[in-house]
Amino acid sequence: MIFDVAAQSLASQPVLVPLEQLLGDCTGSRMPEVVADRLNLELASRAAAVCSAQALRLEERDGFRQLLLDYGKCTGCGRCIVAGGGAVRAAASGVPCGVARTALLRRWNIDTGTEIAPEDAALDSAGKQIRSLLGRALNIRQVDAGSCNGCEAEIGALTSPYYDLERFGIHFVASPKHADMLLVTGPVTRNMEEALRHTYEATPSPRLAVAVGACGCSGGIFQGSYAVSGAVDTVIPVDAYIPGCPPTPAMLLTGILKVLLGK
């Protein structure tokens, strides 16, 4: 009966995860990170050779060899961690979320074993405008533009009692007309391209568009298919990117808050 259900729920222990434990956390995401001081040419070559997503690759630039890791393409298959012999490991934190596309790229100088400082890529002004208008309250319209539904499973988990997105004043709304932010998963398929464009047009300005997941950020493993148009930013303007396959709820929350609060 209805009160028995309420009683069972009230008898349970609270599970809410404190914000400090969520920000920047990416355990369980299978995203890799490079251990700079263990890096050498042999390990870097081996790790890059097994990456079928071409997220990890060797490049020669400015006269030295560098290892480039594009989180926007990484599907977390874990092969580079096995092949990288200690120079690549599973990341527990620090994967960039809610940033510009160029900031999803990290580079290491293989000869010196040091990370090359990323280019400064500030987000545009829509975030500031929404902040000044609304404070922290944010309405999100989620749009699946062709994903495998892995991202949807994780976005759905944001409203669970563990993460409780609404405690920050952030809500998922039913119409783009009520939204400040579109959270778009991809890859954008040919059959969804037009619907995505209409949804973006129906969202009032100022508006933010955030591309979610490897497929949303880069087309992911579906890039090149006859049925796929490409990454979300090939169809609508995108303000920020959240990588992952799929991104964990903590990564999504980190990204959304970063876009909203600008830090």
Next chain:
Amino acid sequence: MSALIRSSRSSSGIPEALALLRAGNSRLVSIFGSIDDYGALRAHYLLDVDRREYRLFTGHIFGALPSVTDIVPAAAWYERELHDLYGVAIEDHPNLQPLVFHEGWPEGVHPRPGLLNAPPLREYRFLKVEGEGVCEVPVGPVHAGIIEPGHFRFSVVGDTVLHLELRHFYTHKGVEALMEGRQVPDGTMLAESVSGDNSFAHAVAYCQAVENAFGISVPPRGRALRLIGLELERILAHIGDFGALCGDVAFSVPAAYTARLKESLLRASARVTGTRFWRGLCRPGGMHRDLPSEGLLSLAECVAETARDFAELAQKCLDTPSVQNRFESTGILQRNEARALCVVGPVARASGLRTDVRRDHPYGHYRTVTVEVPSHSIGDVMARARIRTEETAISARLIAQAIAEMPSGAVAVSVPWQADAEGFSAVESPRGELLYYLRVREGRIRRCHIKSPSFQNWPALPLAMPGNIIADFPLINKSFNLSYSGCDR
């Protein structure tokens, strides 16, 4: 896995399949196309004969293919897909409309542009329901919740639905074509992204097809680990679906509570395996890595506790009169309708068809355990909710048993995949029978067909709608809980 019996005489393959379907003791599992080593077009009919063996019938296509939709309504979408993806003309199809390609699809873009015996269809016409007071309500592809895209066209009088027509394939990503040309081990990652919430079932089905093709047997510990992953995925799906059903009748406390139960299992998975959805763990030949015994024990504890908690909650919900009022007699799929459309999985079992791949065609570790298969006869939302509740308990017992009797030893063997082979595999995914057919040439995938339970079950949803009010559609749709991406691929 029960062996796949091939009928390879290409002149008689198709007539034999059609004769068996006409005889009525075979269930249509899939129809799909392929191109043989000499560039000729073929059709494959996969049947489950007497629920004992899967049989594959193959034949070359000369001219048009006769439609079998009038005998087996379940063939309708398969034939339309064959028309769209392989340009095969279908003779006497009762509703030959574009399935895969929509109006905005660019001219000349096609997976197999060289073939096209039949030109692609462009225009799609919805059935026009006419009469006094009949209105059309279009819904989607962009929906109100955090769900996948698809289009539903309702014809209603007042609140009452007269007719529902589906238009899907918005998430068509061309996965089967993307598989082609890849090296065999690289197919697993694509399989995991066919339907993200069933990624482990897809990974296992793909890997089993490879193992079947190359005659490889996975070591016992690898098989047991796969069972744990598969049953955990089923528990997650069923608990999530039950919660969503509660949410759709505005019973938000159990909806939140099940979200919490589900998340506790995902977090336990992340702690033990390093991945929330068991992605990247399965590989042809077994598992990528072993899971530590103490981790498995803690997972067993978490599963047992969650299952107990859920059983208690579900019972209380289903005893609540306002829930009964909304669930009972809503969205009925009759047994004969389910049978005609060869419906699979929990939806079939709620409509009186006691079918389950784990029991009918056991594979892997399921060959050594007994799987109870519950069924209900009414076929309403309540029956589907009960099936999910009962199956959660059964899955939890299977996990407990597998962990208690965990075999020791290796979790994988190597697969000599750089050769020619043909293989096939069926898995009972949380949504029902999932099937991979694979043909390999010199270690590269030549053809990979994925038959997902959602492709099979979507056409049954419109049969459960007439007479219901449109406000009950989210509830009925959720009780089927089909994957759009899994269907569209």
